[in-house]
Amino acid sequence: MTTQDELRPTLTTEAGAPVADNQNTETAGVGGPALIQDQQLFEKLAHFNRERIPERVVHARGAAAYGTFTVTADVTPYTRAAFLSETGKQTEVFLRFSTVAGNLGSADAVRDPRGFAVKFYTEEGNYDLVGNNTPVFFIKDAVKFPDFIHTQKRDPYTGSQEADNVWDFWGLSPESTHQVTWLFGDRGIPASYRHMNGYGSHTFQWQNEAGEYFWVKYHFKTDQGIRNLSQDEANKLAGEDPDSHQRDLREAIERGEFPTWTVQVQIMPATDAAAYRFNPFDLTKVWPHADYPPVEIGRLELNRNPDNIFAEVEQSIFSPAHFVPGIGPSPDKMLQGRLFAYADAHRYRVGINADHLPVNRPHATEARTNSRDGHLYDGRHGRQKNYEPNSFGGPVQTGRPLWAATPVGGATGNHAAPTHAEDDDFVQAGNLYRLFSEDEKQRLIANLAGFIAKVSADREDIVERAIDNFRKADADYGQRLETAVRELRKQR
DSSP states (O other): OOOHHHHSOOOBOTTSOBOSOSSSOOBSSTTOOBOTTOHHHHHHHHHHHTSOOOOOSSSOSEEEEEEEEEEOSOOTTTOOOGGGSSTTOEEEEEEEEEESSSOTTSOSSSSSOEEEEEEEEEBTEEEEEEEESSSOOSOSOGGGHHHHHHHHSOOTTTSSOOHHHHHHHHHHOGGGHHHHHHHHSGGGSBSOSTTSOEEOOSOEEEEOTTSOEEEEEEEEEETTOOOBOOHHHHHHHHHHOTTHHHHHHHHHHHTTOOOEEEEEEEEEEGGGGGGOSSOTTOTTOOOOTTTSOOEEEEEEEEEEOOSOHIIIIISOOOOTTOOOTTEEOOSOHHHHHHHHHHHHHHHHHTOTTGGGSTTTSOSSSOOOOOOOOSTTOOOTTTTOOOSSSOSSSOOOOOSOOSSOOOOOOSOOSOOOOOOOTTOOSSHHHHHHHHHSOHHHHHHHHHHHHHHHTTSOTTOHHHHHHHHHHHHHHOHHHHHHHHHHHHHHHHTO
């Protein structure tokens, strides 16, 4: 009779040789020392020691799923991107959610922005839209990003996140006031990845077939409804189920409850940008909807879980520099820095050929480059020449830029971003505060005061600077926060 074991495939070494015994190490006699000739032992241990790659410096903690993006409106007057070319057209996508500051083993239910990175596998190559669950960010220039992240990560001496560092930087960087108000409001801790919005956050360029170009901002509005956690609820959940958001996403898709988002864009004619009341390329600002109402362009659905977290989630890479014809960058100084930084991070973290991995390579077309060799190279190019131009039938350039050229002028230098009529660091933070209900304001004040109160007793200057930024946004905001912080610090 055939046993069940006889029907199963044979376990092999990495080289394909059958393994005789996977339970006992080969030794010099019973009870003797292990032999170096035990290939299975040393192959397994060597591989095990190398199973991890460096985690992402930011956005290390994440979950992802595959799905589809469906066009629901005609946007051809604004962009020539092929995947947006007709109503009803579908494109495969891969969406990775993440927290920003925590490491790979941190909890999901924490107060932190959430990454919202979408890879569109289009017929013209992959388009990566790498955003967050907030429409703004803490800083407006990429040169400050390493310093900002250092304040959010562990202090080099204490090994812990320090309130002194966080509020020292935010207090000295008043541009952060708007995003800090978002972060410590009700939406600072989403109940799940399914119950939050996503935003491209940056301003991007769209160009149509006629060569006209427009500035756009992306919004992904959750169809499940916004749901958030209070600080107490989050503290409890983070301790009981650190994987709460990842588990919720995976199990919802397994149940067939596929989460969806309505995709909208704000569209600004290029000629409006110079005179607009806010710098349209400032990542710390929004475009008020009264000025540029969001219009629906599509629907995004997630309907398939990854089969292997390491291969498909950990090794997935996203770069804001991955554009397709008809879509391009803007002068946003944070975006400009990310065009380099993200791709460079993946070259270091995953390897120079990370784009060849199944989750990262184009699904609806083929990548044709002259890059060869290096870690993970699989020899896919065969005998093809590795230079251009060549006379051996190699790939050639199109001669047509992916996006429109934009005018520039003036002398080179370390320039601050240009200011517009209503550009200051506080007006939009104040506007956001005044939109909150009284209950929302009370929770915001409590969340902020609880953290500011942790600043060291001998650093009142840090406390005062932090509070003063909120006072400049709104007098009531600052006064209530000052009162709450002083009361908490008395109790310490």
